[in-house]
Amino acid sequence: MTSPEVGISVVERETGLSKDTLRVWERRYGFPDPHRDRHGERVYSAEQVGKLRLISRLLDRGLRPRQLVAASIEELRARVAAPAQPSPAADNSPPFETTLKLLAAYDDAGLRSHLSLTLQRLGLLRFILEFAAPMNVQVGDAWSRGTLAVSQEHLYSEQMQHQLRQGIGTIYPGRRTPSVLLTTLPGEAHQLGVLMAHACLALEGVRCISLGVQTPIRDIAQAAHQHGADVVALSFSEALRLKAALAMLQELRAQLPQSIEIWAGGALWDHAQDVPPGIRLVSRLEHIPHELAEFGQRHGAPPAAAV
């Protein structure tokens, strides 16, 4: 704990709620109810910031603030944890458990070795589908429950990224269609989704180009054009607000010719019911081969020749 009480701009940064919103909530609902320093400026307690963070998360799921501000912290925490899909039965099979144990012990060398061995043992595809993807969810859950520190989540992410890139690096680049441009929208900093998708696509022999994360809309459109991409594939974690994501998707759709498809995937869409027209939801990495086959049919290409 550095300082238990923070100013409004810190709260804005930490919760994503604008200063205006924080002030107007205080005026309307009486929450948050910050102290004032000697100069009359708002000073928020760590507890209130925590509650605001929870509320902010629930807002993204379409709930409205009036009820949320009145609820207790426990209630909010329960709502945040629960109504996602009930977490795929907290897998306790050895690789998962070991990973969490290594993270808990801050054992980076052990983690590196464990991930590398698991990759070699399973092969890249099974490593991703059966291990990396569900593991990411577990790590994300543990982080949001507070079981895992930020630094541990970073460590995990870094090491996993390393393995995935090693894996991708060993694939000889294919030339199958469609040509896919991979990236994330501004504000979405998680790389693992892009890397997993990259690997799955490359394993299908598809030509793909990754721009890393956080590419501005206009630049995605430009790059798609320049590279002659057939598909722009975007990865979304729960870090991005659903509203913002939808708005940006619509903007991108408008800037791209109809001949270029947009595929969207990632955890964000677990909570979403529908997407704007002209966007294809690829909710699971497993569906990628099927999606590629369908693309082939739509575009009259030869039906997915074996790699």
Add this chain to the structure above:
Amino acid sequence: MTSPEVGISVVERETGLSKDTLRVWERRYGFPDPHRDRHGERVYSAEQVGKLRLISRLLDRGLRPRQLVAASIEELRARVAAPAQPSPAADNSPPFETTLKLLAAYDDAGLRSHLSLTLQRLGLLRFILEFAAPMNVQVGDAWSRGTLAVSQEHLYSEQMQHQLRQGIGTIYPGRRTPSVLLTTLPGEAHQLGVLMAHACLALEGVRCISLGVQTPIRDIAQAAHQHGADVVALSFSEALRLKAALAMLQELRAQLPQSIEIWAGGALWDHAQDVPPGIRLVSRLEHIPHELAEFGQRHGAPPAAAV
């Protein structure tokens, strides 16, 4: 051009100047001077946004707004381009030229192959010192001059990252002291600096742990403690404001015990004259071995046994 006139929140996002700042400049200096829509809300022309973007950049270099708002766009553009260090004689040796040519042609496959070959030809250390580091500068310059699109810079960064990680992956982890924790501060998203430092350290046989980018201060401190790190090494590009960087460094210094050193490196420090006490500036990657030797002397360790 999507829409030639935009609202205040868009300007905030695009320029990094807060709404408050935009309004108070208008009040004080008469610039910017947005039109108003029928509801009295500010509407900024593309030209004004452009000028604001230039001003925002110059502010980071310590200039003050009063003069800047009065200057013409051309004048600002000249100032942005010029007074950095005069760019190390735009190296035109083959690998550099080829890289820029491949980027200009959006040739990702060619770039991948070119980088990989250069890495194999030079070896990891020379690849970094003689090629990657100066190339990063050139790409950054080209981007800020507008010669290179954002998507091209992303592509470069992604491919270079790939090569560096491949290189790091082949190094058998050493156990030499000091134990180094690598990352960047919040707001610093550039990974290449961390990766290059990681590689240089690993090549010296030093045990190092990377947390990726943008680790919150508190979590850096916690991780350093948990990992038993002797040094926290931080990379800074010019993306971060100098002021913000210094403040965060001071905060981190306060949270770490004196026994843990902080090393700072990266392009940001080319403009800076001095750093807070208790921070060691490692201005060039080439100095890393020397820095390690000095660390050994300071801590009475055996004088840098050969790897």
Add this chain to the structure above:
DNA sequence: GTTCAATATTGTCTAGGACAACAATCCCTT
């Protein structure tokens, strides 16, 4: 020249009012 105090500049905070966009209700018609 340095050092310290006075002054100017600059960003961020404050308050309360206004309104557009969206969601939820209600009522009327079919």
Add this chain to the structure above:
DNA sequence: AAGGGATTGTTGTCCTAGACAATATTGAAC
């Protein structure tokens, strides 16, 4: 009873204009 359209409630963002702390800059005294 169900669908559709108007009314009402909710919510986020914008507005003005004033205040002040933190940081530069200037000026005066040594």
